[in-house]
Amino acid sequence: MNSPNPSQRKSPPNALSIAGIDPSGGAGVYADLKAFSALGAYGTGVVAALTAQNTQGVSGVHGVPPSFVRLQLDTLLADVRIDAAKIGMLGTAPIATAVAEGLAAPISSGRPAHLVVDPVMVAKSGDTLLGREAIGTLIEAVLPLATMITPNLPEAGVLLDARPPETVKEMQRAAERLRRLLRDDGRRFVLLKGGHLAGDAIDLLHDGERMVELPAARIDTRHTHGTGCTLSAAITALLAHGREPEDAVRRAKAYLTEAIRHAGLLEVGSGHGPVHHFHAWWPRV
Numbered sequence: 001m002n003s004p005n006p007s008q009r010k011s012p013p014n015a016l017s018i019a020g021i022d023p024s025g026g027a028g029v030y031a032d033l034k035a036f037s038a039l040g041a042y043g044t045g046v047v048a049a050l051t052a053q054n055t056q057g058v059s060g061v062h063g064v065p066p067s068f069v070r071l072q073l074d075t076l077l078a079d080v081r082i083d084a085a086k087i088g089m090l091g092t093a094p095i096a097t098a099v100a101e102g103l104a105a106p107i108s109s110g111r112p113a114h115l116v117v118d119p120v121m122v123a124k125s126g127d128t129l130l131g132r133e134a135i136g137t138l139i140e141a142v143l144p145l146a147t148m149i150t151p152n153l154p155e156a157g158v159l160l161d162a163r164p165p166e167t168v169k170e171m172q173r174a175a176e177r178l179r180r181l182l183r184d185d186g187r188r189f190v191l192l193k194g195g196h197l198a199g200d201a202i203d204l205l206h207d208g209e210r211m212v213e214l215p216a217a218r219i220d221t222r223h224t225h226g227t228g229c230t231l232s233a234a235i236t237a238l239l240a241h242g243r244e245p246e247d248a249v250r251r252a253k254a255y256l257t258e259a260i261r262h263a264g265l266l267e268v269g270s271g272h273g274p275v276h277h278f279h280a281w282w283p284r285v
Contacts, residue, residue: 017045031274149191159181187207201217261279
């Protein structure tokens with residue numbers, strides 16, 4: 001299924017987030033819905049996990065029963081056309097299986113044309129958000145469905161069962177190996193995020209043939225909670241609009257950069273604060 005050309009669409013596209021809930025609003029489904037809205041997509045959500053969380057850390061995680069995750073997904077797709085979806089925190093292997101089976105089942109015309117997978121494993125505070133037993137399910141059942149995966153360097157290390165890349169050259173080799181985890185039936189992408197390296201951040205976008213370097217100046221701020229969620233959601237919204245993947249990534253990165261740059265205007269918590277999803281729309285009063 002192909003996404004409509006942006007110039008041909010008469011109504012906003014529909015985007016879906018399948019992820020966890022962060023009560024502080026900086027990450028997970030709540031952050032995804034903000035990014036969808038900011039970029040002109042109608043946001044929908046399937047809740048895979050609940051967390052007790054703020055800007056300082058995670059004090060508890062409660063997984064939604066897998067059967068109910070599947071029921072949420074089936075019920076939504078039976079009625080609502082989804083132009084692009086993203087997967088964030090899944091938490092456990094049974095939940096990951098339920099999501100993969102729900103997205104693969106031919107139940108309706110609401111199946112998304114694009115799927116972005118952000119393999120959320122660890123919160124900004126360092127708290128674990130994905131059980132070890134779920135990693136194999138993520139690799140075997142979820143990643144093959146993806147149009148694009150967006151791991152950071154520690155996540156890449158886990159997915160490849162290796163130490164995280166420490167140089168751009170090692171990132172290139174890791175991106176090539178990660179691309180082999182995806183299906184080879186069309187254009188599928190790895191966006192390997194290099195924010196954990198020293199100096200200016202360099203991300204790599206790899207489609208199995210081209211390796212595109214995407215540098216960005218580093219912004220000195222503690223307000224980086226949910227940056228990975230926000231970037232993958234922004235890419236999802238832009239894919240839903242019909243943007244080409246590389247263009248979607250470049251636009252999403254530009255949006256996130258400004259959301260980080262303006263994050264200091266918010267007063268949310270005393271730890272790693274959220275980015276400002278609506279920096280271009282909210283007036284300074």
